[in-house]
Amino acid sequence: MTGHGRADAGDLARRLAEQVEAVCRHYLSAGRRYGNYWLVGDVRNTAGRSMYVRLHCPSEGRRAAGRWADAASGEYGDLLDVIRESCGLLDFRDVADEARAFLSLPHPEPRPVSRADHPAIDRSPSGYTEAARRLWVMTRPLPGTLAAAYLRHRDLKRLPDSTALRFHPTCYYRPDDDGPTETWPTLIAAVTDLDGTLTGVHRTWLAADGSGKAPVDVPRRALGDLLGHAVRFGVASDVLAAGEGIETVLSLRQVLPDLPLTACLSAGHLAAMVFPPLLRRLYVVRDDDPAGDHALETLAGRARDAGIDLIALSPRLADFNDDLRHLGPAALRAILHPQLAPQDVARFLETAPP
Structure with missing residues (x-):
């Protein structure tokens, strides 16, 4: 990114986010709206539903609008990336010109390039x-x-x-x-x-x-x-539980301390997780949103192909940390008990200290 590019990027991304649904309808026309998300096959505007764009996210504020991730490929970015990939553009100047044209903005006057425009950072x-x-x-x-x-x-x-x-x-x-x-x-x-x-x-x-x-x-x-990697708690062998958030998987740790856990940090990275070589049963700690649904769907197909038994774990409230905080550890144990394989109830739940 050269010249005025870096400063322009933040301003253009914010302006595009203010019109996020219009951007999606124009550049990702093969998709459609589902609630607070725009779903499409990928950032190159292929038909499908593995990529999701946030249209509005009250819990994360206005800045979350326009952020997207692809549960199949693990790609993610903002609306400038959507323009770049959907239009097949390479240079940031061309991306910025396309964004300005969409926003009906004038082209800025060029300014001298200084050393500050090119900080010595390995990106x-x-x-x-x-x-x-x-x-x-x-x-x-x-x-x-x-x-x-x-x-x-x-x-x-x-x-x-x-x-x-x-x-x-x-x-x-x-x-x-x-x-x-x-x-x-x-x-x-x-x-x-x-x-x-x-x-x-x-x-x-x-x-x-x-x-x-x-x-x-x-x-x-x-x-x-990040792709294929995770925050890991315990050493996985034949059984593993994987989820998106650190606090979500640590909530299971409170009642299943011996169950190996991984936090993949996003739905896209959860869908793209690398299976440990000895894994035979995977518990997916699911988030109840479209991104979580598509991550689970993708993982289910990959697990079938790998001969791995996949079991989804669903919270009673918004997530397992909410279950732990508002209902308590005993209720969380009761919620998990019927969802675990019988052999894992004996192995991980019944042997855990209260």
């Missing part, structure tokens, strides 16, 4: 992975930190005996609107491959007292190589 996938590893080195163990306090506020009191979660007291947060960089205490999760090699990190910026998330627009972000 390749390997560069992002290396940045994630540098951040991980600067973290500290979880016990006794604000991150541990945050998890306790979510009723996640039985923390995993692993190095998957750590704490950074002053992690940088850069707003999407190019506002000033801030620092917040942060829960850091390790994203690893099946061999345990760190490929990325997931950050949850926290309030100064650890009572909740930080008051920022996007309090959760991932960094690094």
Whole structure:
């Protein structure tokens, strides 16, 4: 991205998000609206339903509009990426011109290019992975930190005996609107491959007292190589439970402490998860939304082909953390009991301490 490109990108993406459904109808005409999502086959406007675009997301605010992910391929991005891929454009200048034409905006006057337009940052996938590893080195163990306090506020009191979660007291947060960089205490999760090699990190910026998330627009972000990798709690062998969110899978940990768990961080990455070689039964901790439905559908097909028994686990409320917090551990055990395979009830549920 050169010249005025970087500054333009944020402004154009915001303007496009304000007209997100019109953008989808124009550039993703092979899809259609389902509730708060636009569903289509992929970002190149193929018929189907594996890609979903957020039209409106009250829980995440206005900035979530226009964000999209493809449950089949693991791709994700914003509406500028939709324009680039659906129109087959390569250069950002062409993407910006197309976006301005759609928005009926004038072309900006060129300005001199300065060194600030080209900061010396490696933005390749390997560069992002290396940045994630540098951040991980600067973290500290979880016990006794604000991150541990945050998890306790979510009723996640039985923390995993692993190095998957750590704490950074002053992690940088850069707003999407190019506002000033801030620092917040942060829960850091390790994203690893099946061999345990760190490929990325997931950050949850926290309030100064650890009572909740930080008051920022996007309090959760991932960094690094994510596709096929996950945040892992326990070593998977023949049985594994996989879900999207860290807090969701840790809620199961409270009543099933010996069940290996993975958090894939999004529906798209859940659908694209890499199966451990000895896996024979996969529990999918599902989210009740279109993205979660399509991730489950994709995984079911992949599991069938791999000879893996797939069982969906459904919460009673919005998600399993809500079940844990509002109904309690005993109710969560009762909710899970009929959904588990009988042999896993004896193996994981009945042997777990209360």
